[in-house]
Amino acid sequence: MQNTATPTHCPYCALQCGMNLTPVPGGTVEVSERADFPVNRGALCGKGRTAPAVLSSRVRLTSPLVRSEGTLVPATWDEALDRVAEGLRRTRAEHGPDAVGVFGGGGLTNEKAYTLGKFARVVLGTSQIDYNGRFCMSSAAAAGTKAFGLDRGLPFPLEDIPRTGCVILVGSNLAETMPPSLRFFNELKENGGTLIVVDPRRTKTAEQADLHLAPRPGTDLALALGLLHLVVAEGRVDEEYVAGRTVGWEDARAAAMAHWPEYVERITGVSVPQLREAVRLFCEPENAMVLTARGPEQQSKGTDTVGAWINLCLATGRAGRPLSGYGCLTGQGNGQGGREHGQKADQLPGYRKLDDPAARRHVAEVWGVDPDSLPGPGRSAYELLDALGGDVRALLLMGSNPVVSAPGAGHVEERFKALDFLVVCDIVLSETAGHADVVLPVTQWAEESGTTTNLEGRVLLRRRAITPPDGVRSDLEVMHELADRLGVEKGFPTDPEEVFEELRRASAGGIADYSGITYRRLAEEDGVFWPCPQDAAGDGHPGTPRLFLDRFATPDGRARFVPVSHRAIAEEPDAEYPVLLTTGRVVAQYQSGAQTRRVDELNAAAPGPFVELHPRLAARLGAAEGDPVAVVSRRGRAVAPARITTAIRPDTVFMPFHWPGEGRANTLTNPALDPTSRMPEFKACAVRLEAVKS
Numbered sequence: 154m155q156n157t158a159t160p161t162h163c164p165y166c167a168l169q170c171g172m173n174l175t176p177v178p179g180g181t182v183e184v185s186e187r188a189d190f191p192v193n194r195g196a197l198c199g200k201g202r203t204a205p206a207v208l209s210s211r212v213r214l215t216s217p218l219v220r221s222e223g224t225l226v227p228a229t230w231d232e233a234l235d236r237v238a239e240g241l242r243r244t245r246a247e248h249g250p251d252a253v254g255v256f257g258g259g260g261l262t263n264e265k266a267y268t269l270g271k272f273a274r275v276v277l278g279t280s281q282i283d284y285n286g287r288f289c290m291s292s293a294a295a296a297g298t299k300a301f302g303l304d305r306g307l308p309f310p311l312e313d314i315p316r317t318g319c320v321i322l323v324g325s326n327l328a329e330t331m332p333p334s335l336r337f338f339n340e341l342k343e344n345g346g347t348l349i350v351v352d353p354r355r356t357k358t359a360e361q362a363d364l365h366l367a368p369r370p371g372t373d374l375a376l377a378l379g380l381l382h383l384v385v386a387e388g389r390v391d392e393e394y395v396a397g398r399t400v401g402w403e404d405a406r407a408a409a410m411a412h413w414p415e416y417v418e419r420i421t422g423v424s425v426p427q428l429r430e431a432v433r434l435f436c437e438p439e440n441a442m443v444l445t446a447r448g449p450e451q452q453s454k455g456t457d458t459v460g461a462w463i464n465l466c467l468a469t470g471r472a473g474r475p476l477s478g479y480g481c482l483t484g485q486g487n488g489q490g491g492r493e494h495g496q497k498a499d500q501l502p503g504y505r506k507l508d509d510p511a512a513r514r515h516v517a518e519v520w521g522v523d524p525d526s527l528p529g530p531g532r533s534a535y536e537l538l539d540a541l542g543g544d545v546r547a548l549l550l551m552g553s554n555p556v557v558s559a560p561g562a563g564h565v566e567e568r569f570k571a572l573d574f575l576v577v578c579d580i581v582l583s584e585t586a587g588h589a590d591v592v593l594p595v596t597q598w599a600e601e602s603g604t605t606t607n608l609e610g611r612v613l614l615r616r617r618a619i620t621p622p623d624g625v626r627s628d629l630e631v632m633h634e635l636a637d638r639l640g641v642e643k644g645f646p647t648d649p650e651e652v653f654e655e656l657r658r659a660s661a662g663g664i665a666d667y668s669g670i671t672y673r674r675l676a677e678e679d680g681v682f683w684p685c686p687q688d689a690a691g692d693g694h695p696g697t698p699r700l701f702l703d704r705f706a707t708p709d710g711r712a713r714f715v716p717v718s719h720r721a722i723a724e725e726p727d728a729e730y731p732v733l734l735t736t737g738r739v740v741a742q743y744q745s746g747a748q749t750r751r752v753d754e755l756n757a758a759a760p761g762p763f764v765e766l767h768p769r770l771a772a773r774l775g776a777a778e779g780d781p782v783a784v785v786s787r788r789g790r791a792v793a794p795a796r797i798t799t800a801i802r803p804d805t806v807f808m809p810f811h812w813p814g815e816g817r818a819n820t821l822t823n824p825a826l827d828p829t830s831r832m833p834e835f836k837a838c839a840v841r842l843e844a845v846k847s
């Protein structure tokens with residue numbers, strides 16, 4: 154295997170682009186084009202292309218670290234693992250099982266996410282587990298489950314996009330966050346379809362649009378309701394579809410009718426003629442799609458907001474039909490699979506509910522434990538972080554860097570410091586790992602095998618291409634060793650395929666059924682779409698690229714309208730904090746930056762944080778391009794250079810969240826939570842700007 158190219162997938166985002174890896178001297182790999190994979194056909198963004206740089210031992214950890222007299226010092230694996238086992242055991246003995254928390258990540262493979270959930274419930278016996286996906290697509294997941302009875306990012310493959318008539322892209326900047334996917338939208342336009350982009354900024358994505366709507370941040374709910382109002386007023390409801398395939402229209406219709414276009418214009422800043430134009434473009438073609446990303450979802454009303462966009466699709470008959478539908482563009486490499494197999498507070502594998510007695514029985518049997526021994530649902534991600542040092546005294550963290558990425562990060566960092574015991578498994582010494590008592594260095598994508606599920610619900614096999622350096626172990630090995638030390642000798646295999654075989658059984662009969670998928674199939678096919686149950690005849694089920702064509706996944710097969718009304722963001726601007734802050738990403742950095750800030754080429758392209766603001770705001774502040782600007786919210790103060798542009802609304806500033814320190818955007822953000830999904834309001838809070846004397 155060693156000197157030939159290994160076909161595999163990128164370590165970063167939910168597109169999971171295909172790539173070939175060839176080992177090169179020095180322990181890393183060379184990336185080359187893998188043109189046969191349909192999602193990216195060989196194209197890669199700069200992050201994927203430079204991912205091998207993080208394999209280098211120049212930037213990564215190759216020895217466990219333990220805290221000794223205040224500093225982290227190298228230790229042997231046995232010392233480090235003994236210390237972790239001892240720390241977790243002591244916390245449990247002194248404060249009970251729920252005093253030990255677990256925090257996971259949507260970048261972990263299915264095998265890791267599954268094992269982490271099992272480790273929490275079986276070895277630690279704690280209910281206190283959640284993961285960073287709560288900060289990502291949880292609002293879309295909640296809305297999709299309510300409306301369709303099932304949550305899968307896209308209910309169709311990306312390759313359907315060029316053949317629909319119109320796509321409304323709500324709060325996605327995919328030209329920067331998933332660059333190779335832009336191809337599908339360019340092809341849509343070549344085929345005569347239209348693209349509408351909803352974003353408070355004229356992003357690179359919005360520049361591609363036939364129509365760009367730039368609402369005030371946090372007002373997408375009103376916008377969607379205004380469009381639905383016009384659909385009704387203009388007689389564009391698909392009555393036959395509504396009668397045949399949905400329930401609940403009357404209440405949803407009544408709620409929408411209260412949102413007059415002029416009222417919606419006042420709330421959103423989007424003019425009535427633009428609203429009418431959007432409705433015309435969306436309704437005239439035979440097929441259309443709405444795709445949402447973090448813009449409308451990361452709000453304290455994200456679930457209702459996505460619900461309103463789904464209602465628009467249902468009223469116009471644009472869901473569960475070929476080339477039409479609602480989809481969520483998930484974010485992390487395994488953002489989809491990571492939310493299906495049990496690292497979420499309320500969940501068991503196969504997208505089963507932890508409070509469902511039948512689900513508990515099924516999974517307990519696979520795990521060989523008493524169903525009554527499984528704890529109940531725990532807290533959501535932010536609530537768990539907020540409880541650190543309170544009733545959660547020790548934490549095992551795997552695959553996230555919340556000191557940079559959590560809302561109200563200054564407070565969250567204090568909570569980390571208040572813990573009795575913190576253990577972090579990571580590739581690098583992240584800002585959060587810097588607070589740990591024990592850091593365990595782990596293997597990464599090219600050094601281990603495992604499956605991920607991309608934004609289309611396509612389950613993929615990432616293959617091991619090189620031997621990991623001495624001194625690191627896989628997350629699965631870490632959990633195996635810890636389980637053993639904590640008295641559970643069986644049930645935590647270190648071979649990913651063995652874990653997947655168990656995951657298949659645990660997911661069988663669940664919503665996200667993987668039982669018909671095998672490593673062998675994944676090695677031969679371009680991935681398999683779930684649900685993929687195991688046929689009586691063997692593993693021949695073809696998988697399900699397109700969902701809902703005959704029926705939705707509700708008990709009666711009909712989709713549910715959810716009546717929703719507009720409401721304000723949790724923190725409206727006022728005299729003291731008169732400006733809106735929104736946050737997001739730039740193309741060359743990934744998430745908390747723990748990985749990409751260690752890559753020279755990416756740092757050259759995106760060296761640090763900035764505050765994007767309109768010339769009018771800049772003039773009022775007396776700030777010129779590049780001048781340091783202080784952004785102050787009720788949570789704290791951040792300083793970064795001004796980037797002045799007319800591409801943003803004059804009432805709004807934008808900061809990317811990839812950096813720690815003085816320019817950390819999350820020092821400012823508001824942890825107000827959506828009541829259903831528990832998603833924090835990353836996309837809108839009130840701030841004031843101050844000039845900084847340099």
Ligand SMILES: Nc1nc2c(c(=O)[nH]1)N[C@H]1C(S)=C(S)[C@@H](COP(=O)(O)OP(=O)(O)OC[C@H]3O[C@@H](n4cnc5c(=O)[nH]c(N)nc54)[C@H](O)[C@@H]3O)O[C@H]1N2
Nearest residue numbers: 324325326330370371446447448484485737738740743744
């Ligand atoms: N380069 C890069 N790519 C990534 C990532 C990364 O960190 N860097 N992360 C991956 C992950 S985990 C995710 S979740 C995805 C995220 O992918 P996206 O959702 O595309 O990313 P964001 O930049 O967070 O937000 C998208 C847009 O929402 C807009 N927005 C802000 N407030 C609002 C609002 O109130 N309403 C609307 N409609 N729009 C608003 C912002 O201006 C921004 O352009 O990207 C994935 N890909």
Ligand SMILES: Nc1nc2c(c(=O)[nH]1)N[C@H]1C(S)=C(S)[C@@H](COP(=O)(O)OP(=O)(O)OC[C@H]3O[C@@H](n4cnc5c(=O)[nH]c(N)nc54)[C@H](O)[C@@H]3O)O[C@H]1N2
Nearest residue numbers: 285288289552553554558578579583736744745747810835
């Ligand atoms: N202001 C603001 N904040 C945001 C957002 C926003 O739009 N605005 N977006 C939110 C979203 S959508 C997301 S997804 C989160 C993401 O934010 P984080 O959860 O912080 O995500 P990453 O930076 O990807 O952190 C992953 C960590 O795990 C490590 N890692 C990578 N792979 C592995 C592995 O296989 N095993 C182990 N043990 N470790 C691994 C990496 O080195 C890194 O330290 O940020 C959220 N925060």
Ligand code: SF4
Nearest residue numbers: 163165166170198201
């Ligand atoms: S778009 Fe996403 S999956 Fe593709 S190369 Fe870039 S980071 Fe990797």
Ligand SMILES: [Mo]
Nearest residue numbers: 288289484485
């Ligand atoms: Mo995300």
